[in-house]
Amino acid sequence: MRTTTRLRELLAGPDLLVVPGAYDGLSARLIAQAGFPIVYMTGFGTAASVLGQPDVGLLTMTEMVQRAAALAAVAGDVPLIADADTGYGNPINVRRTIRDYERAGVAGLHIEDQVWPKKCGHMEGKQVIPMEEMVQKVRAAVDARQDPDFVIIARTDANAITGFEDALRRGHAYREAGADVIFIEAPRSITELRAIKEAFPGVPLLFNWAESGKTPPLPLPEIRALGYKLVIFPVSLLFAATYAMSGLLEVLKRDEVPTVMRDRMLTFSQFTDTIGLPAIQELERRYGVNQ
Numbered sequence: 001m002r003t004t005t006r007l008r009e010l011l012a013g014p015d016l017l018v019v020p021g022a023y024d025g026l027s028a029r030l031i032a033q034a035g036f037p038i039v040y041m042t043g044f045g046t047a048a049s050v051l052g053q054p055d056v057g058l059l060t061m062t063e064m065v066q067r068a069a070a071l072a073a074v075a076g077d078v079p080l081i082a083d084a085d086t087g088y089g090n091p092i093n094v095r096r097t098i099r100d101y102e103r104a105g106v107a108g109l110h111i112e113d114q115v116w117p118k119k120c121g122h123m124e125g126k127q128v129i130p131m132e133e134m135v136q137k138v139r140a141a142v143d144a145r146q147d148p149d150f151v152i153i154a155r156t157d158a159n160a161i162t163g164f165e166d167a168l169r170r171g172h173a174y175r176e177a178g179a180d181v182i183f184i185e186a187p188r189s190i191t192e193l194r195a196i197k198e199a200f201p202g203v204p205l206l207f208n209w210a211e212s213g214k215t216p217p218l219p220l221p222e223i224r225a226l227g228y229k230l231v232i233f234p235v236s237l238l239f240a241a242t243y244a245m246s247g248l249l250e251v252l253k254r255d256e257v258p259t260v261m262r263d264r265m266l267t268f269s270q271f272t273d274t275i276g277l278p279a280i281q282e283l284e285r286r287y288g289v290n291q
Helices: 003-012 025-033 043-051 061-075 091-103 131-144 164-176 190-199 220-226 236-253 258-264 268-274 277-287
Strands: 017-022 039-041 080-083 108-112 151-156 181-184 206-208 230-233
Touching: 003 151, 017 025, 017 043, 017 236, 025 039, 025 061, 025 236, 025 268, 039 061, 043 061, 043 080, 043 236, 061 080, 061 091, 091 108, 091 131, 108 131, 108 181, 131 151, 131 164, 151 164, 164 181, 164 190, 181 206, 190 220, 236 258, 268 277
Parallel strands: 017 039, 017 230, 039 080, 080 108, 108 151, 151 181, 206 230
Antiparallel strands: none
16 A cells, blocks of 8 residues: 555544654654654754754755655655645745655655745744745645645644634635645644634644644643644654753763663664664575675
């Protein structure tokens, strides 16, 4: 089964889809190995891991597509949803964006209505383009996909700029333009989260669970009860890994060695098993490599 078709089936199912965010090949492999149904490629984490800089529109489409292709290859049969920022231009650019992400093996993506260069949805200083302009981008995305099962998620950042009612209005317009999933970024209360669900009956909705962000950090049963379909955790693995690495660097700065953190680290063999060395060794035996 194509990963696009698998993603469609998951979206049509009854369960809340819990989707951790990957920022590189290793994190994508860990998510897939842990048995999650979908991998999410985070733009925030990609900017941090590729450039070591914030998510403020510094990455090009080509860089994002290259990272998406690498993550899709690692995820294998697990569908990958990717961040495609604003679509990288006008509706004509969006058509190319969709085609390139499809060729990269992505099962779905989201585009947003921010002005380029965009910012992380939980940062200040965002701006949005006119709703009618984004409607044309969504239409172009729908028209451009080669695989009818490829999932297009439309995100609006209007809540923080032009207000909640405008965000709802935009969500409806993007749905009418053909978006499969609606993503209203950064709701600021349970009241807003509930109003979003009430405004879009029967429409798959995405909940962005961002640590220390603007949206209340609800437990999964509450998100499920609110009626959301997808909950992404775009920065959780990134923040946890950064914390762990910073702790080890502090150990080294104190003239100590990593053995003091042994209980919080994998062994060499555990790590190589995790990243697939046994499968490579089996191929070496099959083909007589290094015998």
